[in-house]
Amino acid sequence: MHLIHVLIVCLIFLPSFIYSNEDFYQLLGITKSATQRDIRRAFKRLALEKHPDKRTGDPDAHAEFLRINRAYEILRDDELRKKYDTYGEEGLKDDFNRGNQYQSWNFYQHNFGIYDEDPEIITLSRADFLQSVDGAQDVWFINFYSPQCSHCHDLAPVWREISKLLEGVIRIGAINCQDEWMMCNEQGIRAYPTLRIYPKRDTYQGSREKDALIHYAMSFVSANVIKFDDQMFKNFEFDKTKPWLISFCREIDEGDCLDDDQVYKLAVMLNNLVQVASVNCHTDPNVCNQLQPQSSILYYPIEELSLNNSYKITSLNLKDIVSQILALLPDLSLITNDQFNKLTNHLKQSTVVKPWLIHFVDQIDNDKDHDLRKLPSMLTGKYY
Secondary structure (H helix, E strand, O other), X not given: OHHHHHXXXXXXXXXXXXXXXXXXXXXXXXOOOOOHHHHHHHHHHHHHHHOHHHOOOOOOHHHHHHHHHHHHXXXXXXXXXXXXXXXXXXXXXXXXXXXXXXXXXXXXXXXXXXXXXXXXXXXXXXXXXXXXHOOOOOOEEEEEEXXXXXXXXXXXXXXXXXXXXXXXXXXXXXXXOOOOHHXXXXXXXXXXXXXXXXXXXXXXXXXXXXXXXXXXXXXXXXXXXXXXXXXXXXXXXXXXXXXXXXXXXXXXXXXXXXXHHHHHHHHHHOOOOOEEEEEEOOOOHHHHHHHXXXXXEEEEOOOOOOHHXXXXXXXXXXXXXXHHHHHHOOOOOOOOHHHHHHHHHHHHHOOOOOOOOOOOOOOOOHHHHHHHOOHHHXXXXXXX
């Protein structure tokens, strides 16, 4: 009877300890729209502050951190997070052991979330990978790593550097195989770090030096850059279906202009949106005399290449250049409620008609709106 009494007490005690009215999102200090990166960053901050290793004199430290750890373990798992969002903790009765174990404070300080503070590196969960990488046409360079791997930590500074140099050109990702072990097994990852290009699924085997990694990654992207010289420019037939972006190196710039590698990266970033060209005014002065550039980078709308029909680009930073170009592209059309109703009726009644792609927004976000301006060029002939 004594043994049965003890078991009953334990079974009653365990759920009351685990289940509580405290919201997991509030516990981590995040909103319900938090991304996986937001969740990891919030948990790491709390782990460094609330870990029992740092609260050795507090008898409640272990219980409080178990609660924080459980909130993290539930919310970082996409399926468990859906259960929790739908049913609360009552929906997690089959997962009551999740979060009952945690690492040392030293682990969270040095090994947890290696790339979570690097905005240029996209930390991917399995759901992220399936949605954004698997089957997509965008070029990804992904680092499959383990936080317990010393070589992975050695590579981290280089990975951060190339992510900044290739931002906007190639998507740089990182996957923690300790957390995402199922996906890493599915991808056949057997050693850390494994560096792989998608969608080609080509695994890098060379030196882990920055220049070698960049050269390898850039071999998987292509773009067309026209190098104008005096003879070519005289007879060149300009394609007027797209705007032009021309990089000039003038004597007045004293070398402060884009080099060939930067122009090529820019062409990759603006692929299918803008035609990119470069001119060396020192070796080909006639081109520059005709165009009379007032800046080292000029944007020309579709109509013609002329001094009176150009816009100065005010930065040599590739990301800033792209942002300025997107702002100059035609904006998407706004439709009223009446226009939308007429459109839906037309689509219902017509047998042969192009589909429409409509973006519904509740507020204006200039950064996202600029990105959406890429769509008309990318979907020419397919959608309105």
